[in-house]
Amino acid sequence: MKFDAKVTGQGLKIAIVSSRFNHFITDRLNEGALDTLIRHGVEEADIDQLLVPGAFEIPFAAQKLAKQGKYDAIITLGCVIRGATTHYDYVCNEVAKGVSKANEFGIPVIFGVLTTESIEQAIERAGTKAGNKGGEVAVAAIEMANLNKMLD
C-alpha cells in the first residue's frame, strides 16, 4: 500500500509559532507561510499565530500547542544568524532538538527555522533567490497533516 498524502488544506487547523528576533526576516517567513496555507485551501480562520521573543523560545510554545491536540500540524518559523559568539550553535541545537521533541505528541511539527551564516543567506531564503522557507514548510505541514490522518 502506498501512503501518498495530498497537499490540499481544506478542513485543516494549523498553528504557526514564529519568533520576533530578526523580524525583518521572520515577518517575510510568516507572510510566505500564511499565503501558501490559504492558497492551498486552509481557511484563514483555521490558522492560529503565536509569537515568541526568539528562536530559543519556539520549542516551549510548539510543545504546548502540540500537547493541546487541537491542531492538524504546527509550523515553526525563526531565523538564527551566526554572530561573533558561539551562542549561535547553542541556540540552533536546542531549537532543533526542542521542535523535534514536540512531534512526540502525535502532531506533525515542522521545522522552519533558518540557521544561516549571514544576513544575506537569510534574505535569500525569505522570499528572494532561494525562495521562501515559510512557504516551503507550509506545504510540508499540509502534506504531513494529511498523512497523519491517513495513518490514524
Ligand SMILES: O=c1[nH]c(NC[C@H](O)[C@H](O)[C@H](O)CO)c([N+](=O)[O-])c(=O)[nH]1
Ligand atoms: O531567534 C534568534 N534568537 C537569537 N537569540 C535570542 C534567543 O533566541 C533567546 O530569545 C534569548 O536567548 C532569550 O532566551 C539569536 N541570536 O542571539 O543571534 C538569533 O540569531 N535568532
